[in-house]
Amino acid sequence: MGVEIAVDGLTKSFGSQLIWDDVTLTLPAGEISVMLGPSGTGKSVFLKTLVGLLQPDRGSIVIDGRDITRLREADLYEVRKLFGVLFQDGALFGSMNLYDNIAFPLREHTRKSEAEVEAVVSQKMDLVGLTGAEDKLPGEISGGMRKRAGLARALVLDPQVLLFDEPDSGLDPVRTAYLNQLIVDLNAQTGATCLIVTHDINTARTVPDNIGLLYHKHLAMFGPREMLLSSEEPVVRQFLNAQRVGPIGMSEEKDADELAAESGQELPPLPPIPPQLEPSDGSTRPTQREPGAWCRDNGVTPPPGSFRGDATGSGALSTAGAAPA
Numbered sequence: 001m002g003v004e005i006a007v008d009g010l011t012k013s014f015g016s017q018l019i020w021d022d023v024t025l026t027l028p029a030g031e032i033s034v035m036l037g038p039s040g041t042g043k044s045v046f047l048k049t050l051v052g053l054l055q056p057d058r059g060s061i062v063i064d065g066r067d068i069t070r071l072r073e074a075d076l077y078e079v080r081k082l083f084g085v086l087f088q089d090g091a092l093f094g095s096m097n098l099y100d101n102i103a104f105p106l107r108e109h110t111r112k113s114e115a116e117v118e119a120v121v122s123q124k125m126d127l128v129g130l131t132g133a134e135d136k137l138p139g140e141i142s143g144g145m146r147k148r149a150g151l152a153r154a155l156v157l158d159p160q161v162l163l164f165d166e167p168d169s170g171l172d173p174v175r176t177a178y179l180n181q182l183i184v185d186l187n188a189q190t191g192a193t194c195l196i197v198t199h200d201i202n203t204a205r206t207v208p209d210n211i212g213l214l215y216h217k218h219l220a221m222f223g224p225r226e227m228l229l230s231s232e233e234p235v236v237r238q239f240l241n242a243q244r245v246g247p248i249g250m251s252e253e254k255d256a257d258e259l260a261a262e263s264g265q266e267l268p269p270l271p272p273i274p275p276q277l278e279p280s281d282g283s284t285r286p287t288q289r290e291p292g293a294w295c296r297d298n299g300v301t302p303p304p305g306s307f308r309g310d311a312t313g314s315g316a317l318s319t320a321g322a323a324p325a
């Protein structure tokens with residue numbers, strides 16, 4: 001089962017450039033969380049800080065009762081084994097075939113025999129649908145296959161935490177759907193705590209248990225999926241619904257004139273909260289919550305049409321005062 005990661009007051013800058021300030025959130029054990037944010041807001045820096053590749057200026061990252069920002073290099077090496085990371089480009093060694101790339105962490109971090117290594121590599125390659133591609137070089141295969149190879153490599157040490165940096169970048173919608181299903185299936189099979197950095201709104205709406213949004217050097221919001229998908233907070237609402245009207249402009253924030261020009265424009269209603277993606281084998285997610293439960297428990301009226309097909313009939317749709325669809 002995965003581990004909880006508690007981030008408190010995390011701040012990171014490079015020289016005089018502040019990346020983000022006072023980021024506080026908890027990735028619950030075994031749950032899938034998504035981190036959204038415009039390009040350049042420091043999402044990749046956040047992932048690298050979580051695994052100890054970058055040192056924060058302030059704040060703590062507590063995993064298994066230990067603040068990993070204060071560990072010695074030797075202890076950090078042990079903690080890193082908890083993590084499997086799929087970097088943006090797969091980060092494969094170009095001169096190594098897929099087999100050797102995927103075997104690399106096992107040869108580096110364990111004392112397994114070559115026969116044991118082979119058993120693990122074969123199993124992970126099968127899991128991501130790469131059986132038969134052992135001898136291929138990264139340069140000979142498609143971007144989607146490179147991502148799956150990167151994922152197989154991230155899985156060989158049976159990590160308790162899986163981090164994905166824009167796993168869907170450069171993939172078409174069909175490949176993205178396959179990859180999202182693979183992430184949900186892996187989460188169901190292993191119970192690993194997952195964090196996905198993505199730009200894909202459909203992924204953010206359907207895959208995670210929790211959503212966060214980095215914006216303007218801060219964590220604008222982090223919480224259960226239903227909380228963000230029903231939020232009227234302007235930045236959250238604009239980003240999660242891919243709208244042009246809102247505080248986020250083409251490059252940075254819109255200025256006062258731009259916002260004033262928009263002030264009369266009526267925002268379209270929030271779209272319904274969709275069902276969460278289920279594991280493909282028909283099992284339930286290890287952290288599955290009843291659809292609508294968060295909204296009901298917090299007295300929030302979800303957007304009209306949310307939780308359709310909720311078999312329990314207890315979805316927040318029935319809450320008094322729900323707007324007519």
Ligand SMILES: Nc1ncnc2c1ncn2[C@@H]1O[C@H](COP(=O)(O)OP(=O)(O)O)[C@@H](O)[C@H]1O
Pocket residue numbers: 014019037038039040041042043044045046
């Ligand atoms: N190692 C580094 N040294 C200096 N600046 C960096 C380094 N890594 C990232 N940055 C800067 O941090 C900012 C955020 O980068 P990044 O995390 O890659 O953004 P995102 O992944 O959200 O698009 C960028 O301005 C980038 O130039």
Ligand SMILES: [Mg+2]
Pocket residue numbers: 043044045088165
């Ligand atoms: Mg990035």
